[in-house]
Amino acid sequence: MGPGKSPGKKIACTLRLCRTHRELEAFVRLQKRVFGLTDHETYPERSLVVMNKIGGAVLGAFDPKDRMVGFLNWLPAWDREGRYFYSLALGVLARHRDQGLGRAIKLEQRRLALKAGVERIQWTFDPLWVKNAFFNLERLGAVARQYIPNHHGELSPNTQAGLATDRLEAVWYLRSGRVKKVLAGGSHRRAVHAGKAQVTLPLDVWRMANEHPRRARGVQQRVRREFLRHLSRGLVVTGIQLGTDSATYLLDRYQP
Ligand SMILES: CC(C)(COP(=O)(O)OP(=O)(O)OC[C@H]1O[C@@H](n2cnc3c(N)ncnc32)[C@H](O)[C@@H]1OP(=O)(O)O)[C@@H](O)C(=O)NCCC(=O)NCCS
Numbered sequence: 001m002g003p004g005k006s007p008g009k010k011i012a013c014t015l016r017l018c019r020t021h022r023e024l025e026a027f028v029r030l031q032k033r034v035f036g037l038t039d040h041e042t043y044p045e046r047s048l049v050v051m052n053k054i055g056g057a058v059l060g061a062f063d064p065k066d067r068m069v070g071f072l073n074w075l076p077a078w079d080r081e082g083r084y085f086y087s088l089a090l091g092v093l094a095r096h097r098d099q100g101l102g103r104a105i106k107l108e109q110r111r112l113a114l115k116a117g118v119e120r121i122q123w124t125f126d127p128l129w130v131k132n133a134f135f136n137l138e139r140l141g142a143v144a145r146q147y148i149p150n151h152h153g154e155l156s157p158n159t160q161a162g163l164a165t166d167r168l169e170a171v172w173y174l175r176s177g178r179v180k181k182v183l184a185g186g187s188h189r190r191a192v193h194a195g196k197a198q199v200t201l202p203l204d205v206w207r208m209a210n211e212h213p214r215r216a217r218g219v220q221q222r223v224r225r226e227f228l229r230h231l232s233r234g235l236v237v238t239g240i241q242l243g244t245d246s247a248t249y250l251l252d253r254y255q256p
Helices: 021-035 045-053 101-115 130-139 177-183 205-211 213-232
Strands: 014-017 057-062 068-079 082-092 120-125 143-148 167-173 197-202 236-242 246-252
Touching: 014 101, 021 045, 021 057, 021 068, 021 082, 045 057, 045 068, 057 101, 068 101, 082 101, 101 120, 101 130, 120 130, 130 143, 130 167, 130 236, 130 246, 143 213, 167 177, 197 205, 197 213, 205 213, 213 236, 213 246
Parallel strands: 082 120
Antiparallel strands: 014 057, 057 068, 068 082, 120 167, 143 167, 143 236, 197 246, 236 246
């Protein structure tokens, strides 16, 4: 597989940077479909143009008929640790999920970052979406050091089911031993590893949010309190274990 080709288990998609009006328009449309966002919640074409211009990027995955079926965009960023990329929206059309495309898109982003001399990528994810958490922590090897309560303020009920927009911030150290090991198909865990702290939550918080909104808000508030307490002690979210009804985040000491 050369750069730009997805290693998809079933479909062959081509990955490419998007610059044309047609490609950027497709990106805006797909964001709405994948996330159920309203017009004012999506990244508009004019902001995508700026991302391309200032060292960020808009990456698309295209099916054999050249229809965009997956996407990722990012900004160049800078903090005390140095330069990094800040990812904004990653999405794959529902019928193309679980075929390796999301992973292929992130690997292409990693390749482009390293080519540009950037060794770290960050983004946020909702800790209640355990599938994303598993993908980020266990399949990509990212870690999370920060929990941000109600990060995006209020979003449409389509997107957030009435819950606050709490987010964990993923940090992906592209050249770390942990990431290299995970991407090579290994595990980042030691043989017996329960973490120094754990945060457990039920798998069905989203269904609960529709049927028993108060109960779901209670779960979110407890999860928020526990993460904030553990992270304030210097622990880092390094993994997640999925059970039949619940998921358990593992927190540990971590230095990249
Ligand atoms: C998150 C998303 C981009 C992943 O794309 P994808 O093409 O499905 O991802 P992949 O097929 O490459 O990998 C899926 C991985 O997710 C995890 N996964 C898939 N199904 C899962 C499930 N039912 N439960 C737990 N984890 C699951 C696995 O880690 C899987 O990797 P594996 O097959 O090696 O075990 C896609 O699900 C999506 O667009 N979701 C909606 C938008 C969104 O939430 N974006 C992310 C914001 S951070």
